[in-house]
Amino acid sequence: MNNRRLRIVGIGGTLREGSTSLGALRWALTAAKEAGADTELLDLQELNLPMYEPGRALQEYEPEAEQFVEALRGADAVLLSTAAYHGTLAGVTKNALDFAQFMARDEEPYLQDKVVGLIATAGGDLAGANAVAAMVHAVHALRGTVAPLTVAIPQAWKQANGDGDISDKGYGERLDKLGRLVIEMTARLRPEVEPEAQSLRASA
């Protein structure tokens, strides 16, 4: 058995300084790390991906696009965090997911056999849940396995500090649970993960 470490990438955040969806993602990713995974944060503001263009080769984009696709390809699991924009997921999140089209012809196409944990932050009460629901559809279309716990944070401006870090204990606990759950599920789904995560599987 190849005991490589389980690898999870976090994709998210908006182009806004102090993004709460990025802060929530950081939190869940830390929980995943504590559960035994190697983690990588793909901060969409930092990556600054161009718009996906059908027919354009990956090598013709800025290097960040290939970096993004390769990180996604190499991941055993994903945490995806969006802001709710106009009742659904933000364009920056959807555009990033569109780059999964470069994985259509992979041996494991798109997000197949990858567990995906979903997070959304919103200004109001309901849009976060709607954004999560929209991401469920997108992840299913990409053949990913949605973790059966999601985190929608309403009135995120109240639940986070100026840096976007989540300050509410209850939502923090939920993000912890999500990070751990994604790792536990991945340990069951993928036999080649590292021993720390294997022991999680045995104890789950």
Ligand SMILES: Cc1cc2nc3c(=O)[nH]c(=O)nc-3n(C[C@H](O)[C@H](O)[C@H](O)COP(=O)(O)O)c2cc1C
């Ligand atoms: C263009 C735009 C559209 C938005 N639409 C909604 C919306 O429909 N419902 C809602 O509750 N909040 C909406 N918001 C508020 C954001 O969801 C909220 O501020 C969120 O926490 C921003 O995420 P961020 O901190 O990661 O940037 C919108 C914000 C922007 C900028």
